Amino acid sequence: MQVFKEGKWDLSELVKDPESPHFERRLKTIQNDVKNFEKNKKILKPTISEKKFMSMLHTLEDITDEFGRVSGYASLEYSSDTQSDKATSLVSRMRKLGAQLENQTLFFDQWWKKQIDEKNAQRLMKSSGELHEFLRYKRLLAKYSLTEPEERIINTLDVTGHSALVKIYDKITNAFTFEVKIDGKTKRYNREELSVLIRSPKPSTREIAYKALLSEFDKNKGVLGEIYQNIVSNWKDECIQIRGYSSPISVRNIGNDTDDKTVDALLAVCKKNADVFRKFFLLKARILKMKKLRRYDIYAPIQKREEKKYNYDKAVKLVLNTLNDFSPQLGEYANRVFAQKHVDSTIRPGKRSGAFCSTITPKITPYVLVNFKGRTNDVFTLAHELGHAIHSIAASGKSIFIAEAPLPLAETASTFSEMLLFNKILDQVSDEEQQSILTEHLDDMYATVGRQAYFTLFEIAAHEKIGNGAMVQDITSEYMKTLKDQFGNSVDVTPDFGTEWTCIPHFYHSPFYCYSYSFGNLLSLSLYQRYRKEGRSFASTYVDILAAGGSKKPEDLLKEHGIDISTESFWQEGFEYIKNQTARLQKVIN
Structure with missing residues (x-):
């Protein structure tokens, strides 16, 4: 019988060695592919053939997929060890390259949104198969887009507008410390530490913690309120009156x-x-x-x-059995994440806290990070993140442009998996x-x-x-x-x-x-x-x-x-x- 053991994930399917000449050649190939894609600017006309248009879309899919693998590796490696200088350096390098590639391919997005007439857009969408929704949604957003010079003006002004206001809000509130006096001892807490006291078993501690939090914000409500008023006014001016x-x-x-x-x-x-x-x-x-x-x-x-404790093997089997009882197909999807060693479950210095599921590309089984301590809550977290994973695997036959569910549907499988587990545990x-x-x-x-x-x-x-x-x-x-x-x-x-x-x-x-x-x-x-x-x-x-x-x-x-x-x-x-x-x-x- 299989025994599940805690361990680190295996990222070799993404990148085997980021310091190898092969890795550098992969990056060079991506950059060359983008340069070649840029040559399509000359043929982007409303009368472009359906075949050529789809060929461009598929090229863009391939570029997105390949860059997703190398940048995804960097991100996951950094999450695995945030103290690693090599991982930090690689993440920064991939972010810079990603921004560069996005700027180079932006012309296609802008053309589709703003420069092609509705009749030809409908003609191309009609023959786009499963990418119809991807193209339709971009056209929908285009309805509220402005001309390129106007968009540049708004982006420039945003640096000193909404974005600046949010930064000021964060700068002010992140500097707050909260003075709390408990059992005759006075201590200053940051907000994260204060949130622990807010959930204290003692009613008096909860009250003191909340009062400390609210009084600090109340003292600053004049400036925080004015920031909010300006954000709301900016939202109305730009989104309703202009867009x-x-x-x-x-x-x-x-x-x-x-x-x-x-x-x-x-x-x-x-x-x-x-x-x-x-x-x-x-x-x-x-x-x-x-x-x-x-x-x-x-x-x-x-x-x-x-509190009941679970060992890792029992926790994994409980989640897998729960999913399998509901749907053997989904049980198999979840098991695949473990079989391919795409789970990082151990607690260690430098590893990112919390939990997440990362889908790099629909063609690769998602990666799941958890910090397993054996509590009931950890078992639910495992079910939640595996829910995200099975959602991605179920949609793995889709293009990278449409595989990810929109935000309101993004928590469907994760929460549903928790529901199944919850009712299984409750009966036991x-x-x-x-x-x-x-x-x-x-x-x-x-x-x-x-x-x-x-x-x-x-x-x-x-x-x-x-x-x-x-x-x-x-x-x-x-x-x-x-x-x-x-x-x-x-x-x-x-x-x-x-x-x-x-x-x-x-x-x-x-x-x-x-x-x-x-x-x-x-x-x-x-x-x-x-x-x-x-x-x-x-x-x-x-x-x-x-x-x-x-x-x-x-x-x-x-x-x-x-x-x-x-x-x-x-x-x-x-x-x-x-x-x-x-x-x-x-x-x-x-």
Whole structure:
């Protein structure tokens, strides 16, 4: 019987020796291929033949694939040892070369977006096969693009505009330290250290930590608020008045290749189901032996006598068996990652923290990095990253341009894999462990679905109010209103949380990004509910969805399988899952 052992990944399929003459020859070949590709500038005319156009696209695919292998190797090698001077140097070299190659091939992208007329664009798309969606989406973005000189002006001004404002925000907030006095001892913490105290088992420590965080941001709310006001105004001026988007959030929706109607339905359902999480917070208060949770207690941990430990072999087999029970095909995909030694699981100095799955090219099995410590959470992390891997392998028959699913679908397989594992584990543990696992699971559902949706609802209101001249205090009042709408009477929210919005980097860095978390997680929950209803027959539908990668618009892809994500009824199915888990928790604690 196979025994899975912790170890480092094998990157030799990408690059055998980065210091060899062969490696240098590969780089030279890529550069020569790009130079030859540039010669196509002369033949890029609206009347170009379908055959020649497709030949150019396939050449660009090959260049992207080959450069992806060498640059991907550099990135993975660096993740494996961030302290290595050789790895650091190679990453820098590949980034510089990547920027150079991108500039050299940019002419093709610009021509397709702006210089070819619609009739000839449709003619070429008609014969483009699976690349139709790739070409359609580029044309869609072109609708909101400006002329090349105008784009250059905006890019130049952005250095001292939005990008500069984000840098100033980061520079100010990253310098914050937080003074905390616990048990008579005063100590200064950075934000990362403070986040540990926010999840302390002690209610008093949680309150002190939150107050330290919020008071520091409150002291700086004038300048942080003005930065936000300018970012929002800049977003409106550029995206709506100059580029012609219909609303502030539609900029993000189009970037996600998702319809406004779909996102509206998602957010409406999240708002209507606020009571689902309110019931959970009341249950959590009972578990923590509190009359009612305060906002300081939202992420309070549940005390456990002893956390279950898993050895690596048992953890891997548990995840593989779970996937195999659902679909032997997906089980085989996941096993392939281990069979080809594409997993880096050991903890060692210099290795990057956290976990990720990296798909270098559809033609190569993805690489997975985890830092395995044997906790239950590590087993879920393994399932999550292997979910990403099987998504990539399922779509490996697609072009490198369309193999990757758009952002709202990107977490489908990872979250779904966690759901399968969660329900397998839950049936095998004691009531006490069930209580702990269910509470942590619902904590996560709130953080990734409910909280993120309300962040987005706040942003929609804040952008509108700032457009009408709102001041910093008006934004704070709007945020408090959002918190009260979200928690109702289930949680006590003190006034100091009014300026919490200044603590959320996504509002500054990437407006309206947050709903992607709600979208991805609720989509997986809704699909899981379909699986519970339809049984094993759902597996083939699910595999087909994964296999599409990014070859189809999310709405179109799912509609082919009888799933309409533009309707509130679909998203409601995801909340039925959360309701069921809340009821299950209530049953365990009664």
